Every structure is written in structure tokens, then in C-alpha cells.
Amino acid sequence: MxxxxxxxxxxxxxxxxxxxxxxxxxxxxxxxxxGGTCLNxxxxxxxxxxxxxxxxxxxxxxxxxxxQGGVAQLLRNKLITIVPGRARLAxxxxxxxxxxxxxxxxxxxxxxxxxxxxxxxxxDQTLDSAAMLNLDHVPGKLCVIGGGVIGLEFASIYRKFGSxxxxxxxxxxxxxxxxxxxxxRLKASLAKRGITxxxxxxxxxxxxxxxxxxxxxxxxxxxxxxxxxxxxxRPNLASLNLDDLGIRYxxxxxxxxxxxxxxxxxxxxxxxxxxxxxxAHVATAQGRRALNHICxxxxxxxxxxxxxxxxxxxxxxxxGKTEEECAGMDIAVGKANYRAxxxxxxxxxxxxxxxxxxxxxxxxxxxxxxxxxHASDIIHEAAVLVAFxxxxxxxxxxxxxxPTLSEVLYAAIPNV
Ligand code: NAD
Numbered sequence: 001m002x003x004x005x006x007x008x009x010x011x012x013x014x015x016x017x018x019x020x021x022x023x024x025x026x027x028x029x030x031x032x033x034x035g036g037t038c039l040n041x042x043x044x045x046x047x048x049x050x051x052x053x054x055x056x057x058x059x060x061x062x063x064x065x066x067x068q069g070g071v072a073q074l075l076r077n078k079l080i081t082i083v084p085g086r087a088r089l090a091x092x093x094x095x096x097x098x099x100x101x102x103x104x105x106x107x108x109x110x111x112x113x114x115x116x117x118x119x120x121x122x123x124d125q126t127l128d129s130a131a132m133l134n135l136d137h138v139p140g141k142l143c144v145i146g147g148g149v150i151g152l153e154f155a156s157i158y159r160k161f162g163s164x165x166x167x168x169x170x171x172x173x174x175x176x177x178x179x180x181x182x183x184x185r186l187k188a189s190l191a192k193r194g195i196t197x198x199x200x201x202x203x204x205x206x207x208x209x210x211x212x213x214x215x216x217x218x219x220x221x222x223x224x225x226x227x228x229x230x231x232x233x234r235p236n237l238a239s240l241n242l243d244d245l246g247i248r249y250x251x252x253x254x255x256x257x258x259x260x261x262x263x264x265x266x267x268x269x270x271x272x273x274x275x276x277x278x279x280a281h282v283a284t285a286q287g288r289r290a291l292n293h294i295c296x297x298x299x300x301x302x303x304x305x306x307x308x309x310x311x312x313x314x315x316x317x318x319x320g321k322t323e324e325e326c327a328g329m330d331i332a333v334g335k336a337n338y339r340a341x342x343x344x345x346x347x348x349x350x351x352x353x354x355x356x357x358x359x360x361x362x363x364x365x366x367x368x369x370x371x372x373x374h375a376s377d378i379i380h381e382a383a384v385l386v387a388f389x390x391x392x393x394x395x396x397x398x399x400x401x402x403p404t405l406s407e408v409l410y411a412a413i414p415n416v
Contacts, residue, residue, distance in 0.1 A: 003294065004029065004095045004102055006087040006240075007110035009036020011271035011283030013071055015108060015291055020079040022295065027102045028080060029087040029095065034071045037112050037272075038280040040064060041130040049133070049157045050311055057136050089241045092266050106266050106294045109240065109254065110283065113233040113272035118145070122206030126229040129154065135226070139163050143211045143224035145203050147174035149310050151230035152190070156312040159195050166222050168201040168213050170231075175310065179322035182369040185353055186316055189371065192351075193313065235273045250275075259293035260286050268294070282306055307383040309376035314351055317379035320367030320386040323357060330360040332392075334414030338372045341411070342403040349373035349405075354412040356382075356392075363391035363416050374405050381409060392416050 001024045005012045008030035016026045033040050044067060048060045075082060085097040094103045115128035127135075129150050138161040144151040147169030155165045167174070167190075173183040174190075174197060187197055198215065205212045212221045235253040248255040248263040253275020260268045268290040271283030285301050292299045309317040323333065338344035338352030352372015358365050368382035385395050392413050400410045 001025065001294075002027070002104045003106045003108060003291075004087075004104040005108045005110060006095065007036060007112055007271075007273075008034050008071075008075075008082070009110060009112050009271065009283065010038045010280035011110035011112070011287045012036070012108070013075060014284040015110070015270070015287030016080055017074045017077070018288060019291055020075075020077040022291075024079065024291075024295075026080045027083055027095075027104065028075065029083045029085060029097050029102075031084070031086040034068050034075070034082075035064075039067055039071065041133055043280055045133045046129075046153055046157065047311060050153075050313075054161055055135060055138065057134070060133070086239060088239060089245050089247075089267070092245065092264050106268065108287065108290055109262075109267065109269040109273055110271050110287065111236045111240065111273050112283075113278055114236050115229065116232045116234045117229050118203065118231055120203060120205050122208075123229065125206045125208070126227040128229055132226075132228050139224070139226035141222075141224045142166070142226050142228065143168065143222055144228045144230060145211070146170075146228075146230035146232070147197060147199065148230060148232065149175065151228065152186075152310060152312045154228055154230065155190065155195050156193075159190075159193055160313060163226075164196075165194075166196040166198070166211075166224070168203050168211065168222075169197065169199045170202055172200050174199065175316070178316070178318060179355070179367070179369040180324055181355060182316055182318065182322075182371055185371050186312065186314075189314055189351055190312065233272065233278055235275050237273070258289075260290040261293065277306060277308070279306065279308060302387055305383060305387045307379045309379060311376065314349075314372050315375040316369075316371045317375035318367070318369045319379055319383045320365070321357060322367060322369070323355075326357055326366060329366075331366065332358050332360050332414035332416040334358070334392075334412045336408050336411035338405070338408055341405060341408050343405050344373065344408070346403070347373070352408065354378075354408045356409070356412045356414060358392045358414050358416055360416050363393055365390055365392060365395060365413075368409065368412075370409070372405070372408065378406050378409055381406060 004027045016028045048063045090096040142163040144167045147167045175183045201213045203213045254269040270286035272278045307319040334356045339350040354370045357367040
């Protein structure tokens with residue numbers, strides 16, 4: 001069997017490696033460096049900056065190069081052919097790259113997403129996240145448009161570097177899709193660290209370092225040396241030739257079924273291009289599901305249980321349902337603070353909190369929301385509990401090592 005994968009981000013390259021390990025021949029088409037947005041201008045360079053006290057472009061480039069080497073190594077397999085260039089679908093089972101046509105039994109589109117912007121005057125004076133990662137100086141005043149994941153990660157990074165940071169968020173809460181309690185606690189914690197956050201703020205223009213916005217019909221402005229536009233990302237649909245093939249899509253992404261097959265049998269789409277949860281690990285999991293379908297195999301991947309982490313200071317992480325999503329259900333809510341945790345206090349990381357939601361009738365753990373040091377690691381225990389349908393009793397029966405931050409999760413389990 002042979003498949004063509006378009007795009008070598010975490011969706012495409014992980015699926016290529018997995019396919020080759022199953023004895024499938026892979027043509028992997030990549031326009032740009034291996035690793036896609038995640039490795040080159042997303043997850044990894046931001047985490048590199050998170051670990052620095054001042055922007056160090058040399059160190060950032062070394063980290064990316066080292067990990068690109070790792071991806072190249074993963075793909076070093078006689079069954080995988082990497083074709084550099086931009087792919088265009090030429091038929092239901094064929095793809096053209098620079099005039100050369102490749103045929104296969106199935107095609108997987110994994111071309112990711114690009115930064116979105118606002119249709120406001122002066123939008124061209126703002127930086128997107130990719131440009132922001134290449135800044136070699138620390139702006140005195142940074143204004144971030146959008147209090148979502150990207151906006152808040154950069155706000156935290158540049159606050160640590162010494163910038164005066166203002167975040168302008170359109171919705172009533174930052175991280176609008178997250179648990180509201182979690183979002184409010186994060187806002188308070190970021191404010192304590194000196195980040196100014198305005199919610200329900202509609203940005204109207206950027207004018208040579210002045211960002212204008214309105215709130216409750218009043219006009220405001222803030223001065224900035226640098227303005228980051230972080231209002232979401234949109235699927236990278238350009239030049240794929242979807243219309244000629246009759247592949248159904250909207251501006252929000254390519255339509256797929258539960259096996260990530262598009263409206264044209266044999267053509268699959270995974271990751272940001274489908275417009276769902278734009279997360280590297282979701283793209284990888286979707287690739288695995290698509291590959292299983294191509295191979296005629298089933299799997300038990302539960303796409304309703306997706307751990308997500310935001311690398312602010314402090315970190316936040318979440319899995320399962322938010323309290324708002326549990327509206328109308330009879331639930332018990334348990335909470336615990338980092339300041340009551342020995343390891344957190346001893347290590348000077350006492351700013352944090354954890355909330356566990358469980359069904360009152362059956363005790364099943366439905367959702368876990370954490371703000372605090374190492375939230376992005378602790379969340380995986382919660383993911384296991386939610387994925388396996390564990391009850392609060394099951395969770396309380398698990399001995400937790402002392403003294404660890406994981407005890408915060410244990411302490412937050414409600415008594416039902
Ligand atoms: P996002 O959707 O998380 O946040 C965009 C924010 O901009 C939202 O809060 C939205 O309400 C706000 N916004 C929209 N229009 C606005 C306006 N006119 N004025 C002010 N605010 C406005 O998108 P993002 O932060 O750009 O990230 C893009 C994608 O990348 C997301 O899907 C995100 O999950 C993903 N991502 C994930 C991680 C991570 O998991 N750690 C890191 C970076 C990006």
C-alpha cells in the first residue's frame with residue numbers, strides 16, 4: 001500500500017512514521033522546513049522563550065535545529081520519500097508537486113493553519129506570532145490583541161522579559177472557551193504579575209503605536225512599541241485544488257467524518273486544516289485514526305478527552321467538561337489550592353488551584369481544571385481518570401506520592 005501525506009507538521013510527520021512502521025510506502029510532501037508550525041513557529045520556539053530570561057535567537061534556533069534533526073531521523077526509512085514543494089490534488093488518488101504526479105491508495109491532507117487578522121485600519125502594522133518569535137529585542141510596551149492561548153503565552157513571556165504588557169480581549173473572559181472559574185483565576189494571577197488585561201474590549205484601529213479600542217461604547221487607547229495580533233488561526237486551504245475535486249469545506253476548514261475522511265472517499269484531512277481543536281497532539285491522534293481507517297482497523301481513541309495546556313506563568317491545563325458544559329447536570333465540585341500543598345510551598349510555587357468536577361449520581365469524574373506550576377504535566381493523570389470513566393472513589397483509592405504537586409489533584413477530588 002502507498003499513501004501520500006501533504007504537510008509535515010505533527011499531524012503529517014507522525015502519521016508518516018507510523019505508516020512506515022506498518023510497512024506502508026509514504027510520499028510526504030512538505031512546503032517548508034520539517035516540523036510545521038509546531039516546531040518552527042509555534043509550540044517549540046515559544047517553550048524555548050519560556051525557559052529564557054531574555055530573548056536569545058541563537059539558542060532558539062539551536063533548539064529548533066536539534067528537534068528538526070530528530071524529525072528527520074524519525075522519517076529516515078526506506079519506505080518514506082520526502083518531496084519538497086507545494087502539493088496540488090490532481091485526482092482522488094493523485095497529487096501533483098512541481099509538475100510531477102504521484103499516485104497512491106489514499107491521500108491525507110495535513111497542511112495546518114495560518115494566523116488570522118482583523119479587518120481594521122492599521123492591521124498591517126501588527127506582528128503575528130511567527131514574527132513575534134523572531135524579535136531580537138524586548139519592546140518597552142507590548143500590546144496584545146486577543147486574550148486567547150497565543151496572546152496570553154506571549155504576554156507572559158514578554159512580561160517576564162520586562163515589557164509593560166496590555167492584553168485586549170473581545171470576549172468577557174480571557175481564554176473564552178475554557179472553564180470560566182479557571183479563566184478568572186488566571187486573569188487575577190496575570191494581573192498580579194503586572195499584566196494589564198481588558199476584557200469585552202473591541203479593537204478598532206492601530207495607528208502608529210496607538211491601539212484604539214472601545215468598551216461599553218466608550219473609546220480608549222493604549223500606546224505600544226509593538227502590537228501582537230493573536231485573534232485565532234485559519235485553515236491553510238490555499239492551492240490544494242479542493243473545488244475541482246468536490247471536497248467539501250467552509251472557511252473554517254475541510255469537512256470530515258469521524259474517521260477524518262473528506263467528502264471524497266480516499267482523501268482524508270487531519271489537524272488544523274479541519275478547523276477543530278488546533279492542537280498538535282489532536283492532529284497526531286487524528287492522523288492515527290485516519291491511518292487506522294485506511295488500514296481497515298478500528299481504535300479506541302476518544303476525541304472527547306483532549307488534555308490541553310497553556311504555557312502562561314502560571315500554567316493552566318484542562319481536560320474533560322468545563323463547569324459551564326455541565327450546566328443542567330447534577331455535579332459535585334471539589335477545589336484545592338497549591339498553597340495547601342507542601343511541595344508547592346517549599347518550592348515557592350504556591351500560586352495555583354485545581355478543580356475537579358464529578359457527577360453526583362455515579363461519582364464519575366467529568367472534568368479537571370488546573371492553574372499552577374506543572375499543570376501541563378499533572379493534567380495527564382486527570383486525562384487517564386476521565387478517559388477510563390473513573391469515579392471519585394476510584395481516584396481516592398489511588399495512593400499519591402508525598403510531597404508532590406500531584407497531591408493537589410488528589411486533594412481536589414469532591415466527596416461524592
Ligand atoms: P484563540 O482562539 O485561542 O484566541 C483568540 C482570542 O482572540 C480569543 O480569545 C478571541 O475572543 C479573541 N479575539 C477575537 N477577535 C478579537 C478582537 N476583534 N479583539 C480582541 N480580541 C479578539 O486563538 P490563538 O490564541 O490565536 O491561537 C490559535 C490556535 O492555536 C488556537 O486554536 C490555540 O488553541 C492554538 N494554540 C495552542 C497552544 C497550546 O495549546 N499551548 C499554543 C498556541 C496556539
